[in-house]
Amino acid sequence: MQLTHLQSYVRPTDLPAAIDALRFGGRGTRLMAAGTDLVLSGSDEITGLVDLAGLGLSSVEDRDGTLAIGATTTLTDVMQDVATGTYLDGVVARMLQRVGTPPLRNAATIGGNLVRRQPWSDIIPLFRALDATVTVFDGEHQTMAIGELYEQAAHLTGAILTEIQLPRPPIGTAAAFWKFARSEVDVATLNCAVMLHTDGDRCTAARIYIGATPRLAAAASGAEETLRGAQLTGNAIADAARTAAGEIETGDDLRGDAAYRTRLVGVGVTRCLMEARDRIREVRP
Amino acid sequence: MSTTITLTINGIEQPVAVELGESLLEVLRREGFTSVKHGCDTGDCGACAVLLDGDAIDSCMILAVAADGRAITTVEGLETDGRLHPLQEAMIDAGAVQCGFCTPGTVMSGIDLLSRNADPTEDDVKAALAGNLCRCTGYVKQVDAVLAAARVMKGGPDVGSG
Amino acid sequence: MSDPVDSQGFAVVGHNEPKVDAYALATGKPVFAGDVNHDDALHIAFLASKHAHARIASIDTSRAEALDGVALVLTHENTPATMYTTAGQGYPEPSPYDTRMFNPTVRFVGDRVAAVAAETPEIAHAATKLIDVTYEALPAVLSIDEALAPDAPIIHGEETATGIHDAAHNIVSVVNVDIGDVEAGIADSAVVVDTTCETQYAQHVPIEPHVVQAYLDNDGRLVLLTSTQVPFHVRRIVARVLDLPVHRIRVIKPRVGGGFGAKQEILLENVTGLVTLRTGRRAIAELSRPEEFVSSRTRHPMRVRVRLGAREDGTLRAVDMEVISNTGAYGSHGLTVMSNAGSKTLPLYNRAPDVRYHGRTVYTNLPVGGAYRGYGATQGYFALETAMDELAAKLGMDPVEVRRLNHIRVGETSPIFAAIGEGKPGVEQTVGSCELERCLDIGAEEIGWADKRGMRYRDGPWVHGVGMSIHMQGSGIADVDMGAATIKMNDDGSFNLLIGATDLGTGSDTILGQIAAEVLGVPLAKIVVYSSDTDMTPFDVGAYASSTTYVSGNAVRRAAEEVRAQIVAVASAMLEEDPDGISLDDQHAIGASGERVSLEEIALRSLYGTDQQQIGATASFVGDESPPPFLASFAEVAVDVETGQVRVLDYVAVADCGVAINPHAAEGQVEGAIANGIGYALTEEMLFSSHGRVRNPTLFDYKIPAAPDLPRIRAILVDSYEPTGPMGAKSVAEIGINAPIPTIANAIYDAVGVRLKNSPFTAERVLAALDAAT
DSSP, X not given: OOOTXXXXXXXXXXXXXXXXXXXXXXXXXXEESSOHHHHHHTOTTOOEEEEGGGGOOOOEEEETTEEEEETTOBHHHHHHOHHHHHGGGGHHHHHHHTSSOHHHHHHOBHHHHHHHTOTTOSHHHHHHHTTOEEEEESSSEXXXXXXXXXXXXXXXXXXXXEEEEEOOOOTTEEEEEEEEOSSTTSOOSEEEXXXXXXXXXXXXXXXXXXXXXXXXXXXXXXXXXXXXXOBOOHHHHHHHHHHHHHHSOOOOBXXXXXXXXXXXXXXXXXXXXXXXXXXXXXXXO | OEEEEEEEETTEEEEXXXXXXXXXXXXXXXXXXXXXXXXXSSSSSOTTEEEETTEEEEGGGSXXXXXTTOEEEOXXXXXXXXXXXXXXXXXXXXXXXXXXXXXXXXHHHXXXXXXXXXXXXXXXXXXXXXXXXXXXXXXXXXXXXXXXXXXXXXXXXXOSOO | OOOOOXXXXXXXXXXXXXXXXXXXXXXXXXXXXXXXXXXXXXXXXXXXXXXXXXEEEEEEOHHHHHSTTEEEEEOTTSSOOOOBOOBOOSSSOSSOBOBOSSOSEEOSTTOEEEEEEESSHHHHHHHHTTOEEEEEEOOOOOSHHHHHSTTOOOSOOXXXXXXXXXXXXXXXXXXXXXXXXXXXXXXXXXXXXXXXXXXXXXXXXXXXXXXXEEXXXXXXXXXXXXXXXXXXXXXXXXXXXXXXXXXXXXXXOOBOSOOTTTTSBOXXXXXXXXXXXXXXXXXXXXXXXXXXXXXXXXXXXXEEEEEEEEOTTSOEEEEEEEEEEEEETSOTTHHHHHHHHHHXXXXXXXXXXXXXXXXXXXXXXXXXXXOOTTTTHHHHHHHXXXXXXXXXXXXXXXXXXXXXXXXXXXXXXXXXXXXXXXXXXXXXXXXXXXXXXXXXXXXXXXXXXXXXXXXXXXXXXXXXXXXXXXXXXXXXXXXTOEEEEEEEEXXXXXXXXXXXXXXXXXXXXXXXXXXXXXXXXXXXXXXXXXXXXXXXXXXXXXXXXXOIIXXXXXXHHHHHHHHHHHHHHHHHXXXXXXXXXXXXXXXEEEOTTSOEEEHHHHHHHHHHSSSXXXXXXXXXEEOSSOOOOEEEEEEEEEEETTTOOEEEEEEEEEEXXXXXXSHXXXXXXXXXXXXXXXXXXXXXXXXXXXXXXBSOOSTTTSOOOOGGGSOOEEEEEOOOOOTXXXXXXXXXXXXXXXXXXXXXXXXXXXXXXXXXXXXXXXXXXXXXXXXXXX
């Protein structure tokens, strides 16, 4: 048996009921989307589960250019949705193709991934680079920048993540994602996500996030700064990559040591910036 | 803590007694669906894959209670009118069944693919089987089998197998 | 794909018959040892050592025994102290008796301390945590160098252990073979290379972990339903350990979910059997995936040094191989795997008059080595074929040409055949079939060798290269491995084929059935194959050493020929024709006159009519040689020079396995072996903490290849005929796994000019090598 101490399981059909079940469930009660991680955790601490599958939070929607994703949408459903395919040249779909395996993607949810905050998450660095916003419900709905999920560790206690919005990209925007893994189905040894805003040939703003360092994704703020106002030349890209490699703290685990990861930071930033630049050029020759 | 849930397994709706904390894998094996295999219990090998409402999932990663009210298909339920599913036949004909331990799960992922993409490329098939580890075949004949099944299911001549 | 052109005129052999068990497997029938559901079974869980080396000062099981639902707790205090080897080899096993069911001294993190049998797996597992063990830690040995250090801790100091070469120095076994004077030969050489390669700890990863059920039959005999490659060795070894007569044990091997050598080992059967004997109840033991990694068996890591001396024309003058093998905490297969690093490699290059092989196997406090597809040859070929590539570079010659100049050919021999055996001297033999030259031609053509070699095609950061290597293996252990087959005829002209041979997923039930069908002139559907049940089938050593097709296949052929003679005798009486003119075809006996009588009529007459008798026969076979299959291996790789990542873009493996009894099955063996070898070359490695704990014992952290990791592996079988084989066949199961490490290493060299000598070639290692080269 996986969760030997589990005493209660409920599948509420509306958000207030779900919040009540969570609040009155006691210390050992957890929210569950697909539960893929919870089940594998085999945790003895879990005594109650509130399954979010009945809340109707599975949908992908193009809202006037903004991509709105319900929190319990499976990775497969996000990946295969037409709206995802057109959003920023399909960068989200390409990233999801590298996450897990088809049976995992058929079960795991986008919200579950964001909330579980696994350091190797491919979704978190890309969504952060894309300036996503998230809506949570704790009795009432509240929308905030995705970074608040990670910068304020306790933010989601007693609340349910309901939706993720990827904002409509202004003209001259492109994004790229790069993942290095030991094999095609491994989690990242390192990953990198970039969004570039441009005005003509100049970069007006850049977002660069590096994940699996092996810690949770963080911004390469110095590198972002070097690109502000810069022409996207090979030199500028190399500068940004060097800066990122210098500022991102890396560590050792069985997928790679710190020095190797630092090399990957430079490679990932370079490749993402070049890809994003080329995508901008493709639409604006 | 035990409870009774309703599962439709291979088309037959039935009450099933489960522990709250049990995985779907454990429950299916206990109910006699032994095609669903224990390979790793960490969602990495795919030997426990089944179709849940038509989508291939690893049954070791899902609580049985979370499947309450839903439909499950295992390879035991694929035979219709005494005929195997075209993918099962193709696996046999292509020589894709060696030890056969991963075969049921692989068939599930193949069927999931063919339900979404009737005309997959070789790379599509490889990507679709990424979650089903096989140590015997090197995947060559498994990929051939899925491609052959796709041809059969489209009604075309089965030119590639056997 | 249609059946290949049938050059031998066979009706069943050489055809892609579907596997006889494929329907049951594809429909998920409960055919594996863990599939039989019994609510009343006891479940066994193990307590493993957290220490790399420690004496158990005390062990208190009272809290565990008191837990509701616990039936039995086993430790070294209440189990037999009989010393044995877990290696499932022929008797007497050439592995030391250095193991007890439960040892009072634990010798690696994961060594077995105790077992609990309980009503549920959860209770059994919980009870293992209630066993109180006081350990007295001992200094641990965590590498080959530490094992051989002057004052190294002694790992097997116990007086009861036998068969260890030099326990005081942690040396399990030694093989020294000197042919001619290798130093003189090296001195006399125009070009010399000297290279040392090291291989890693790796695990077989059968998708079905080890699983055993034990129960008592109605006569109180112990029945073991077990996922094993060696049912008869299981019976013999369990009988000795549990002090039962052999006839009180029945071992049944159902379908096996892959073995690759890991299941040539007696790991769970004795414990499960003892639980059943003590409790009278059915018991089941099943390893978890982490236990499969840590506590079952691994590939022996080796350090192999090869020195080659060549004349200016590229022919070899001297070959020297020096091997140190790490068997981990116990000496299972310790001698023979090390021996095979030489015996399966050195005969390939038989031009050199001076040859030396020196090998040692050492103990360490790390997981235990065992049989693993390739069986030492894999490790030996890494160094040998890397050295051959270096030799070609030094000579300024094409690597393919250097191999052509030096490889063994039909009618030739090597002194190594006789010099190195398996626990005893080997057997002289002359190669009777070898199509290696054609394998090289085809492989070079298919990979595009002439166009790609040395071109270093560049695609962004990816630089391409091609590499190759050649290989041989054996077909069973000559003069040791015996297989037997029984065939009996039924009323309807069908036959039961009863074989001890052990199908672990390879398809051997099918190909042995094809051999019988061919001889008896019937379709495969008329052969009912039943294998691997010690009560029901004749003896066979089991599935290892690439033996089944050749050894068991020859036994089947002999049995079928004897049955054919009996059938012909009956037909002769029925047709009133001379038996010499009667042949069997199309389920009939056909006389010289063209008159026919059906096998059904013959069977009915024999069983119910005149001169009543059961038509049937049992025959045995022992090889007096071990014909090697050959393989030419070619790969194209791309190396990302910024990350060090290596991708295999194309793989061509051209094999000479004699006649392929079932081409699909033979191709499948090559494809699967190459895939496993690519994993071994690129990603698979057990990582250890500084205390000897395995850091990555899951399929999440230990990466075997998935479908998108591999190119479409192209296995090509060349026409060949082995005169001593059944229908011209020899083995094909192991040889492929030897190829990817040297082939990919040589391709990386072609791409980026660096030599990788420590496997696996992870991106981090490749990048470090690139850094070191600039």
